[in-house]
Amino acid sequence: MTQLTTARFITFEGIDGAGKSTHIGFVADYLRQHGVTLVATREPGGTSLGEKLRELLLHEKMHLETEALLMFASRREHIAQVIAPALERGEWVISDRFTDASFAYQGGGRGMDLRKMEVLEAWVHPQLQPDLTFLFDVPLDVARARLDSTRTLDKFEQEQADFFAATRHEYLRRAAQFPARFRMIDATQSIAEIQLELVKLLDILLEKNVASD
Numbered sequence: 001m002t003q004l005t006t007a008r009f010i011t012f013e014g015i016d017g018a019g020k021s022t023h024i025g026f027v028a029d030y031l032r033q034h035g036v037t038l039v040a041t042r043e044p045g046g047t048s049l050g051e052k053l054r055e056l057l058l059h060e061k062m063h064l065e066t067e068a069l070l071m072f073a074s075r076r077e078h079i080a081q082v083i084a085p086a087l088e089r090g091e092w093v094i095s096d097r098f099t100d101a102s103f104a105y106q107g108g109g110r111g112m113d114l115r116k117m118e119v120l121e122a123w124v125h126p127q128l129q130p131d132l133t134f135l136f137d138v139p140l141d142v143a144r145a146r147l148d149s150t151r152t153l154d155k156f157e158q159e160q161a162d163f164f165a166a167t168r169h170e171y172l173r174r175a176a177q178f179p180a181r182f183r184m185i186d187a188t189q190s191i192a193e194i195q196l197e198l199v200k201l202l203d204i205l206l207e208k209n210v211a212s213d
Contacts, residue, residue, distance in 0.1 A: 006209050007087040009128070011098040013171060014136035015164050016157045017143030018187045019194075023136075024096055026195055027202065031092060034206055039086040042096035044071060046078040058154035065116075068106040072120045075099065079125055098130060100174050105156060108170025109163045132205060134198070135175050138187040140164050 010027070014020040028040045044054040053074040057067065075098070086093050099121050106112045138146075140161055147157055175182040183201055185194060 007090050008092045008131045008205065008209065009083070009087060010092065010094045010205075011100065011130040011133045012094070012096050012136070013098075013100045013104070013133055014138070014185075014187065015104070015140075015143050015168050015171070017146040018136040018138045019146060020134070020136040020185075020187070021096060022191060023134075023194060023198060024094065027198060028094055030199065030202060031094075031206075034202075036092050036206075037090075038092035038094060039082060040094050041078070041082050043078060043098055043101065044074045046074075046083075046095070047081045049077050050074040058156065061155065064106065064110045064112050067110070068102060068112055068117070068120065071102050071106065072124050075102075076124050079128065083128070095130075098133075099125070100133060100135075100171065103174055104167045104170040108173075109156075109159065109167035111166070129178075130181055132201075133175075133178075133182050134185055134201075135171055135182055136185045136187040137168070137171070140168065142188060 012020045012024055012027075024040065028038060031038055043050070044057050045051045053070055056062075057070055057074070062070075083093050083095070102120075103114065103117050107114045107117045143164065144161070147153060175184060185197060187194065189197070
């Protein structure tokens with residue numbers, strides 16, 4: 001088996017209930033089967049400090065700008081401790097959410113000035129962007145129906161439809177702004193159909209990776 005060494009950074013995005021988390025393990029397993037050494041992680045979180053901040057961010061009410069700053073503080077630690085070291089080792093990183101989520105949730109959903117978001121992005125990771133972002137898109141009513149009613153929902157999952165409409169709108173705006181790295185996934189498809197689509201996209205990336213090694 002060919003050992004792939006050129007690092008890649010892949011992120012998974014989508015509103016709550018889009019189903020992206022269902023496919024992260026599948027993607028990680030598929031890449032490992034094809035010779036990729038990788039780190040699978042998530043935001044907010046990914047580090048000891050980040051996981052503590054995650055609990056606050058998902059469950060504590062706070063000022064909008066406090067929320068955005070804590071998201072980026074967690075991200076700064078995540079990059080320093082996990083993402084950058086892995087990429088420097090030539091490993092791939094797949095992350096459940098990254099900065100696009102901050103634009104979507106704090107910028108779109110919460111209504112924070114996007115210019116402030118851009119300043120935070122440029123400060124925290126001026127040279128780092130994902131190589132590929134899978135955006136799992138689904139109508140709001142489908143997303144809401146998929147949320148597990150048997151568990152306690154976090155503060156974002158408890159938001160109303162207009163919040164998620166604005167969040168989804170910002171995700172779509174980001175995808176249009178950066179078409180080279182975004183790949184839209186129709187998350188209304190079956191799991192098997194989505195995984196087939198993911199395999200096709202991953203195979204293209206793997207072929208490019210082999211060609212560049």
